[in-house]
Amino acid sequence: MILRHWFSIGLLVLTGLPVMAAETSLGHDLYKTYCWQCHGMKGTGNGVNVPDMSVQPRDHTDTKEMSSRSDEELFKAIKEGGQAISKSVLMPPWGENLTDTEIHALVDYLRELCQCQHGGG
């Protein structure tokens, strides 16, 4: 009985792990610094700046939407802004704020948030 109990907890921990994005990575720290303001603390597009925005920021936990974007597109959107991929001007170009290495870390973190890869779930 006790064994089964511990097995259940173990299973819960193991299955729970992949859905939690790492909270100590460079990607997470950059996301908190630059992206929370619009994409929100949970990455769902409900940031503090949103109420007067004409376009809702992307929900980064939306597996369907995020898996339709390649890593290259995500990198380009962050570095050059939304307009570079025919999206909103409200997404600014972060190319002067962030190094390419930092942008790659952000793309990796976005993949953690959506639990998805390009072209797949």
Next chain:
Amino acid sequence: MNSLLRYAGLLLLMLPLVVAAKTGEKLFSEQCSSCHKVSDEQNDSLKYVWDRKGPDLSYAGNKYNAKWINGWLQSPQRIRPAGMFYANHIKATPDGDVIDETTFKPHVKLSAADAETLTQYLMTLKARSDLIKAGDYQVGTISQSMGEMLFDKFRGCLACHQIEPGYGGFSGPEVYTATIRLQEDFLVSFMRKPQAWDKRTLMPDKHLKEADLQKFVHYFHVLAETGDKQ
């Protein structure tokens, strides 16, 4: 002998200024230095951004209008609705993230005499003067509707900045008081290359055209004047 006397006289004349600067420096170290830095070292760590309680004042003399800073020190008001670093002042709710008012502490309030002394000291701090070109901003006009079109629709700045109290984003400083608070040549220089002033500023570099830099400052003037009339 005559020239010696002249030098002595000059020194005597300058003495009150030197004393004021010294007293201002002392006032700064006692009242301000725990939240503001005046050394010109650029720190590009994220932790620095997270822990920063107030703006870097090493270039205060190149940035602020003395009259405004004097008044503000006597009656401080929040300029960034979500605080110096917004992530320290928000909370998640089912309807999205909101400002958590319980996280703010009031800014120290100075007497008129101390505000004057400190202002004099702050205006002597002129790091990064090489980025300032006197006369960079040239007086001009823009209609409010054109300015708003440029600021919001074309450049998306409204996402982070408010153009009137309560309208716009919360994480950046309000822009309807920008020309009251800030020197025009600084505004042009900062918008031209924000990271030259502050490596970890949250302000993105949108590679604005020189003409647009001028138009933005014209627009901030319009907003400040409109606000005055309200």
